[in-house]
Amino acid sequence: MQKDKFFREIENVRHPNEKLVKTHCSYCGMQCGMNLRVNTSTNKIIGVEPRYDWPVTVGKMCPKGVTAYQQTNHEDRILRPLIRDDASLKGTKEGFREASWEEAYDLIARRFKELQTDYGKDSLSVFSGVSMTNEKCYLTGKFARVALGTRYIDYNGRFCMSSAAGGFLRTFGVDRGSTLPWTDVHETDCLFIAGSNTAECHPTSMFRVWAVQERGGYIIVVDPRETPIARRADLHLDLKPGTDLALANGILNLLIENGYTDESFISSHTNGFEETKALVSQFTLAYTSEITGVSQEKIKRAAEIYGKAPNAIVMFARGIEQQHKGVDNVSAYTNMALVTGKIGRPKSGVATFTGQGNGQGGREHGQKSDLLPGYRKITNPEHVQEVCDVWGITPEEMPNPGVSAYEMFELMKEKTIRGLYLLCSNPAVSAPNLNFVREALENLDFMVCADFYLSESAEYADVILPSVTWSEDEGTVTNLEGRIIKINKAQEPIGESKPDWKMQVELAEKLGKGKYFSHLKTAKDVAEEFRLASKGGYADYYGATWDKIDKQDGVFWPCKDEADKGTPHMFLDKKFYHPDGKAKICALPYRPPAEEPCKDYPLRLTTGRVVYHYLSGNQTRRIKFLRDMCPDPYVEVHPRTAEKYQIEHEELIKLFTRRGKADFKVKITEAIREDTVFVPYHFGHEKSINLLTIQALDPISKMPEFKACAARIEKIEREKVR
Amino acid sequence: MKKRLYIELENCIGCRSCLAACTQCGGHEERNRNYVYDVNPLVDRQTMPLMCLHCENPACARSCPAQAIQIHETGAVLSALVEKCIGCQNCTIACPYGIPKFDTEQNLMYKCDLCIDRTKDGIPPMCASVCPSNTLQWLTEEEIEQKEQQHKLDNDKWVASMPLEGRTEVKVNLPGILQGTEKLF
Numbered sequence: 001m002q003k004d005k006f007f008r009e010i011e012n013v014r015h016p017n018e019k020l021v022k023t024h025c026s027y028c029g030m031q032c033g034m035n036l037r038v039n040t041s042t043n044k045i046i047g048v049e050p051r052y053d054w055p056v057t058v059g060k061m062c063p064k065g066v067t068a069y070q071q072t073n074h075e076d077r078i079l080r081p082l083i084r085d086d087a088s089l090k091g092t093k094e095g096f097r098e099a100s101w102e103e104a105y106d107l108i109a110r111r112f113k114e115l116q117t118d119y120g121k122d123s124l125s126v127f128s129g130v131s132m133t134n135e136k137c138y139l140t141g142k143f144a145r146v147a148l149g150t151r152y153i154d155y156n157g158r159f160c161m162s163s164a165a166g167g168f169l170r171t172f173g174v175d176r177g178s179t180l181p182w183t184d185v186h187e188t189d190c191l192f193i194a195g196s197n198t199a200e201c202h203p204t205s206m207f208r209v210w211a212v213q214e215r216g217g218y219i220i221v222v223d224p225r226e227t228p229i230a231r232r233a234d235l236h237l238d239l240k241p242g243t244d245l246a247l248a249n250g251i252l253n254l255l256i257e258n259g260y261t262d263e264s265f266i267s268s269h270t271n272g273f274e275e276t277k278a279l280v281s282q283f284t285l286a287y288t289s290e291i292t293g294v295s296q297e298k299i300k301r302a303a304e305i306y307g308k309a310p311n312a313i314v315m316f317a318r319g320i321e322q323q324h325k326g327v328d329n330v331s332a333y334t335n336m337a338l339v340t341g342k343i344g345r346p347k348s349g350v351a352t353f354t355g356q357g358n359g360q361g362g363r364e365h366g367q368k369s370d371l372l373p374g375y376r377k378i379t380n381p382e383h384v385q386e387v388c389d390v391w392g393i394t395p396e397e398m399p400n401p402g403v404s405a406y407e408m409f410e411l412m413k414e415k416t417i418r419g420l421y422l423l424c425s426n427p428a429v430s431a432p433n434l435n436f437v438r439e440a441l442e443n444l445d446f447m448v449c450a451d452f453y454l455s456e457s458a459e460y461a462d463v464i465l466p467s468v469t470w471s472e473d474e475g476t477v478t479n480l481e482g483r484i485i486k487i488n489k490a491q492e493p494i495g496e497s498k499p500d501w502k503m504q505v506e507l508a509e510k511l512g513k514g515k516y517f518s519h520l521k522t523a524k525d526v527a528e529e530f531r532l533a534s535k536g537g538y539a540d541y542y543g544a545t546w547d548k549i550d551k552q553d554g555v556f557w558p559c560k561d562e563a564d565k566g567t568p569h570m571f572l573d574k575k576f577y578h579p580d581g582k583a584k585i586c587a588l589p590y591r592p593p594a595e596e597p598c599k600d601y602p603l604r605l606t607t608g609r610v611v612y613h614y615l616s617g618n619q620t621r622r623i624k625f626l627r628d629m630c631p632d633p634y635v636e637v638h639p640r641t642a643e644k645y646q647i648e649h650e651e652l653i654k655l656f657t658r659r660g661k662a663d664f665k666v667k668i669t670e671a672i673r674e675d676t677v678f679v680p681y682h683f684g685h686e687k688s689i690n691l692l693t694i695q696a697l698d699p700i701s702k703m704p705e706f707k708a709c710a711a712r713i714e715k716i717e718r719e720k721v722r
Numbered sequence: 723m724k725k726r727l728y729i730e731l732e733n734c735i736g737c738r739s740c741l742a743a744c745t746q747c748g749g750h751e752e753r754n755r756n757y758v759y760d761v762n763p764l765v766d767r768q769t770m771p772l773m774c775l776h777c778e779n780p781a782c783a784r785s786c787p788a789q790a791i792q793i794h795e796t797g798a799v800l801s802a803l804v805e806k807c808i809g810c811q812n813c814t815i816a817c818p819y820g821i822p823k824f825d826t827e828q829n830l831m832y833k834c835d836l837c838i839d840r841t842k843d844g845i846p847p848m849c850a851s852v853c854p855s856n857t858l859q860w861l862t863e864e865e866i867e868q869k870e871q872q873h874k875l876d877n878d879k880w881v882a883s884m885p886l887e888g889r890t891e892v893k894v895n896l897p898g899i900l901q902g903t904e905k906l907f
Binding site for chain 1: 745748763767769848856899
């Protein structure tokens with residue numbers, strides 16, 4: 001299936017006393033195929049071997065992928081449950097003692113019950129993540145609502161994919177991150193890539209990206225920084241952080257003015273064109289250029305290239321999504337595909353680069369405060385009934401919608417939420433406005449953290465439960481294409497660690513809810529129930545059996561039944577998922593970033609990833625190769641800006657925003673706008689740039705504006721040498 | 723069918739996956755043997771790998787007084803034989819590209835052996851297997867020939883190696899591969 005020009009039949013190397021377990025990487029949404037090398041006498045993972053026959057990545061891996069196996073038997077693994085009796089040590093690594101699972105479960109069950117008796121069901125909360133299998137994501141939603149009975153569950157996708165989800169839902173009526181398989185990417189004629197540092201964040205896309213240029217196609221990159229992909233792009237639109245909406249409207253205006261529209265597509269398959277046309281007509285070249293800081297010639301050329309391209313794909317990522325208008329940005333860039341009719345056919349469409357491994361699947365099946373499995377709405381009585389039928393509860397027992405991830409911290413601060421079950425996430429690094437978030441965590445009466453390393457967030461826990469790495473369990477993940485794939489188990493859990501689904505089943509039993517959970521004895525059992533729970537929802541996984549996933553090299557959802565092979569290309573029939581079958585072209589007025597530069601904070605601060613680290617760095621900072629390559633954060637400053645502040649390369653400076661301050665080493669580079677500074681976010685404690693980022697939330701997706709706020713640099717005056 | 727390591731410098735994104743993967747080759751004792759450089763770090767993000775080119779008449783082997791550096795029948799210039807290497811470091815000085823590395827504790831030179839465990843059986847070396855940007859590729863002579871046709875430079879020189887060391891097993895394509903590309907529209 002989908003063996004393209006990059007595919008080669010290659011035998012793997014097999015060393016004596018080793019077996020290869022085919023699986024995928026633990027990290028980003030690319031979910032690169034890999035073989036884990038397992039020593040057959042010790043049954044331990046000892047290395048990695050390329051998986052040449054995986055059609056998406058054909059053996060390729062980034063440095064995180066190559067070294068991912070080193071997580072499993074790492075010396076920092078938590079091997080037994082840990083309990084901390086002295087709450088005054090919260091926020092530190094100190095005071096934990098090893099305990100039995102029995103003692104840990106008993107303590108959790110007792111404290112959870114006490115809190116719910118004293119303060120009501122909703123005094124508990126679950127904060128989850130999507131770097132884990134669909135089965136775990138699904139069960140976490142059920143655990144919160146059925147075992148704990150709380151409305152407060154949300155997840156770290158609010159800091160990652162929620163704007164893409166919101167934008168696609170509004171525009172298409174369905175949220176599948178890519179309308180086409182990645183094997184189309186190199187065959188298109190123009191890639192319009194906005195807010196994606198693809199070479200660092202999704203490196204294994206790059207062989208397909210470069211191939212577009214080799215065929216004579218074009219790459220257009222929108223980014224405040226000249227990233228590695230921007231450096232070689234045909235056109236780099238170097239906009240001010242947080243001004244994407246103006247750029248997208250300006251380009252849309254040019255596409256319409258210059259006759260690149262597909263009138264018959266617009267009239268047959270879309271709504272909202274006239275209204276949008278009227279709105280974007282204000283975005284003249286001069287006006288767009290003034291807001292965005294991009295030259296008029298570049299904007300004009302971008303519209304011309306995209307407009308002329310026989311096939312084109314609009315792609316974007318967190319750069320445009322992590323803004324307080326992230327949803328609008330997604331819809332606005334997607335407008336380009338709709339007015340030109342470059343969607344709903346092979347080699348043309350729209351895609352977001354999913355950040356987390358299961359950023360796609362994990363947002364579909366009920367970890368979000370208002371969602372139930374299969375992308376069902378908790379506010380829709382029919383949807384609630386369908387899920388209740390699978391779970392064996394009554395609709396009256398189904399909790400109400402809760403609040404978004406960041407808003408949960410606000411409720412912790414004001415003591416509405418008093419207990420937290422945290423898993424698969426490290427918000428003490430990854431959330432914005434960290435001084436506030438860390439206080440909120442400290443303010444909890446009782447906190448449980450399930451993780452395989454002692455993360456910065458685990459430092460606030462009363463009980464830490466040792467979970468397993470991805471390689472010690474099995475299940476499915478949905479990659480950035482919308483392809484459901486299979487993660488395989490390569491070794492037994494080390495120490496007494498357990499998969500999250502198992503902890504939740506056992507905890508549910510302790511909480512007296514065993515009848516809803518005890519039948520789930522294996523990951524496969526959870527998978528079977530999960531398929532059923534998704535059945536009939538529009539993210540329908542019912543037909544995606546593990547068998548089919550294996551045979552077909554993955555299954556694209558929706559996949560409704562056994563005979564259904566899945567849906568690699570969306571909208572081939574030009575039917576969108578709104579009730580009238582049409583997509584919505586959205587008229588979106590421009591809003592500036594929540595915080596614009598001013599006299600006191602004259603610079604624009606933006607944040608992002610480096611190729612060596614993943615998310616909060618809780619995993620990658622422990623891997624020697626990756627740590628050696630990038631041990632500390634830094635602030636990228638343009639040489640002319642550095643001159644203004646009299647600061648030098650590698651000098652330690654203080655960076656301030658209205659919310660916090662931190663010291664960073666200066667990295668001078670011409671590859672950034674003069675008015676902008678950049679700091680990678682993977683670092684903990686006093687090195688977290690999120691101490692400075694702003695909590696301004698998108699009204700629809702509740703995504704914080706990580707990508708733009710106002711900042712000030714201060715030189716640290718050294719004592720004069722006498 | 724003979725395959726060669728082929729390097730397309732223009733594609734490099736500086737991820738250093740090749741270095742991480744180098745440690746994964748069975749015979750490499752988890753030490754990487756090549757280099758990736760930031761070309762002009764204060765200016766832009768251009769990077770380039772520096773790999774052993776496996777010269778046909780390698781200066782490292784010629785300079786070795788102990789014949790510790792063998793050339794495999796595939797043409798790969800191997801790492802120093804543990805039992806022969808005397809730790810004189812002549813090779814590290816002789817190599818025009820600075821490829822051989824030296825382990826002071828073991829008093830032993832080590833270098834890229836083109837993953838001989840793999841390439842002797844026609845399996846691509848680890849670096850070219852994982853390279854996300856196709857900077858490092860493992861190609862047949864015909865495929866390299868095609869590349870040569872495709873990427874004609876303005877100066878009409880398709881440079882395979884520097885004259886310094888004559889012919890090399892590894893073929894390199896310098897930046898500028900897109901200069902001869904005709905745009906689709």
